[in-house]
Amino acid sequence: MNSERTGDGPPAGDDPPAGDDPPTADDIVTVADVEAARERLDEVVHRTPLDRSTTFAERSGAASVGLKLENMQRTGSFKSRGAYNTMAQLPPAERERGVIASSAGNHAQGVAFAGGLLDIDTTIVVPEVTPSSKIEATRGYGADVVVEGDIYERSYEHALSLADEKELTFVHPFDDEAIIAGQGTVGLELLEQYPELDTVLVSIGGGGLISGIATVLKAHDPDIRVVGVQPEGAFHAKPSLERDEIHELPDVDTVAEGIADTRLLEKTFAVVRERVDDVVSVTDREMSVAVTLLAERAKTVVEAAGAAPLAALCSGAVDVADEHVAVVVSGGNVNLAEHAELTRTGRMELGRYAEANLSVADWPSGLETLTDTVDNHGAELEELERTRRTNADEPNRTPVKIGVAGSGPKQLSSLLVALDHRDGIAVVNDSLDG
Template identity: 45%
Template sequence: MLSLADVEAARDRIADVVRHTPLEYSYAFSEMTDADVHLKLETFQRTGAFKLRGATNRIATLSDAERDAGVVTASAGNHAQGVALAATRAGVDSKIVMPEHAPISKVEATARYGGQTVLHGADYDDAQAKAHEIERAEGRTYVHAFDDERVMAGQGTIGLEIVEDCPDVETVVVPVGGGGLISGIATAVKARNPDVRVIGVQAEGAASLPQSLTAGEIQELDSVNTIADGIATRKVGETPFAVIRERVDEVVTVPDEEIAVALTYLLERSKTLVEGAGAVPMAALLFERFDYDEDETIVPALCGGNIDTNQLTTVLVRGLVETGRYLKIRTVLRDRPGALEDLVEIISDQRANIYAIQHDRTSRDVAMNEADVEIDIETRGHDHIDELLAALRAAGYDVEVLA
């Protein structure tokens, strides 16, 4: 099984390529949770995610024949970039298979780092099947995203940095997809300090690990559906699973709504941009998906910041909706002068700010003497929304909440 010596050897191999990323105390999240929260900012890693660590360690251990033949891998995006950069720096040809709907930003970044990109399938598992076809056809070495001890050892170097930079750490919270990251971190952390808890977090839409632990064997999902595309795998790897069973204290899940809120808070209160998978540990902490004590020293590992800009807009709006900061309503007005002004005046009196108004007099859903109106509104929380809706309904408006 993966050992501390493996992780320490990996740190020596990858030192020239990989950054030692910051670990910073967060006043904002410590105040929100009553814990002592320190953020492991792996978002500042080269390529924007932790995957470079494992990829660099794996490629550093290739034989001469394997280097000459080149490598191939499958990835939703972050491992793709890690393999592409690590291979290019080592002078190794790389071919990367990504799901057809992988974020455009990740596909383009992989190509910029020197990887040959191939888009195939609906998710990671489909892309992996295609990558194995290329492996057999071209004689390349397959660099697994998580089910490889050398990859796991590289990811485990994050654990070494955490315990060295925060000696008082009591709990480390880690996102889980295939399990390579948490198995590496748990190996390093538990070897250095067995009393530190390691908590794994999966998105509810890709949560195969809790049922696997209950069953005592790996369970595979039929499909996955989550905004946390970086951890959207149908099952964990066999090698990581053995480590997780022995060294991870607890595994919890979070829904996409909570991930969106955590992502929004991280951007707003810590000025830290993360992707869905990177926000998962903070979501588990903010929504108390695991038990912790007041003033407990907790390190959420924010392990990826490569979010597609289009997805970021959608997720932020969802985060604002969930926190009562954004409201979209629909109502019907009499088509007469001043009707819209009267509606806007009530919203203004409630100290709400209007983002946008759509006023449609031609809608077939209303009578010919009426107008269909949709309004996007900035609000200050759920209580403020309740007060605004009550005021509108008291004035006789039939209001439908759209978001």
């Protein structure tokens, strides 16, 4: 993904007037606000499970690792917490008129879900690049979905215009006190489920989730370490903390759509600055590995944004030796095709999947030699495609692309060597060699 803006945050131009004193974290959200939010959310959202993982503890050197599975939350992400907490507090007149939001994904479903429960009409403006699965899911919760704008910024602007025109209340995805308080209920659950907690890893897009969680954890124990995680292609929070001012990226480039924001805003910046200890970055490939490991080891489907904290844990971006670490898995709204691509990339990074371009004689009878060799090495042939012939290909040979899965790079490397030595088959290039 590469665009001017693709996350749920607004464009530039929303900063406070020059000369105003910036708000403090306590001005924005307190533990009392979060506790009040939990009362509103009681019997509305799930108390999501904390799944202890020996595998990830051993992999990272941590004393223990707990996966806070917000992908199992209603609507598939934590966003329903903040959306409901915000909309439940609207005055009757605003409820009657309805609300509007702009979103490329999870916030849209959270607002639509809350509207259905509270009998509030909801309108969601989404950019043209929004996957149809997410649009249909949002409509399934009863929202009126408006597709407008080639990028998120245009959708945001259109939503504000409709809000003025139709006197609708705009529900912000993250830079709102009630939104932050609602997301903070994740932190209250963490304290109850994981009392020995030393460090928590949380994704950062616009900063609403980490602001709420940090508010709760720091009030309980200032020594609990709160670490934010962002993709390399949307890494704005760390520069903001280092410069002590909001740093805005000109564009973003990441597979993690859910946290592809270009900056923090006034309220989230104030909370993050005071209550978050550090922010680290991960690559798209590291997130793909985390998505893969979550599917294999935790048997759970997660989107790239939700896997970012685990990517930080597994890649060594954060030193967690002998610590009790919570990993907030923030969402699982990913379509099957995208999840398949992420896990394919993840398996390639782990050396458990390889692609190779072959030159095969005696087509198609040469396929028997190919499949027999794969079977004899205990590997699995997942992909086989006859590709377009080029001038570099011998006229009497057929170019073929294969994808093979195995236990690790040693097995797959041995297989490719064996294929290259079979009569009538030559390995032209493969992903193990780059």
